[in-house]
Amino acid sequence: MAKDPIYKVIFFNQGQVYEVYARQVFQSDLWGFIEVEQFVFGERTQVIVDPAEEKLKTEFSAIKRSYIPMQAIVRIDEVDKEGACKIIDVKGGNVTSFPFSAPTSAPKSE
Numbered sequence: 001m002a003k004d005p006i007y008k009v010i011f012f013n014q015g016q017v018y019e020v021y022a023r024q025v026f027q028s029d030l031w032g033f034i035e036v037e038q039f040v041f042g043e044r045t046q047v048i049v050d051p052a053e054e055k056l057k058t059e060f061s062a063i064k065r066s067y068i069p070m071q072a073i074v075r076i077d078e079v080d081k082e083g084a085c086k087i088i089d090v091k092g093g094n095v096t097s098f099p100f101s102a103p104t105s106a107p108k109s110e
Contacts, residue, residue, distance in 0.1 A: 006082050009036055010074040015090055017074065020056060021082040033067040040082045056085040 007025045011018055024037035039060045060066070 005078050006040055006080070007036075008075075008077045008079050008083070009034075009068070010076075011068050012072045012074065012090070017086075017088040017090055018056070019086040019088070020060065021079070021085060025076055028067055030067060032070050034070060034073055034076075036066045036068060037064070039063070039066075041085060056087060 004023050007022050009018075009020050009022060009025060020036070021040040022036045022038055023040060024035070026035055027033075028035040041057050
C-alpha cells in the first residue's frame with residue numbers, strides 16, 4: 001500500500017516566511033487560494049524544543065483547513081517525511097512591495 005504523501009508548504013505571512021508540513025494540498029474553490037489540510041508536526045523524541053515549531057503547532061493546532069492566497073505561496077514540495085516547521089523573519093530593506101490586486105475583468109480592446 002502506498003504511503004500518504006507529505007507536502008512542505010512555504011509561504012509569506014505578515015512579514016515572515018512560514019514552512020509547514022501537511023498531508024493535503026490542493027487548489028481551492030475560492031478563486032486564488034490554495035487549501036492546506038491535515039498539518040503534520042514532528043514527534044517529540046528530543047529533549048530540545050524549538051520555540052518556532054511550538055509556536056506553529058499552537059497556531060495551527062485548532063485549524064482544520066487553511067486557505068493561503070496563491071501570491072503568498074513561495075513553494076510546495078512533496079517530501080518523504082516531515083521536517084521541523086519554521087518561521088523565518090524576512091530581512092528586507094526599506095522597500096515594501098505594493099499590495100497586489102488582480103483585475104476583476106479583462107481589458108477591453110478597441
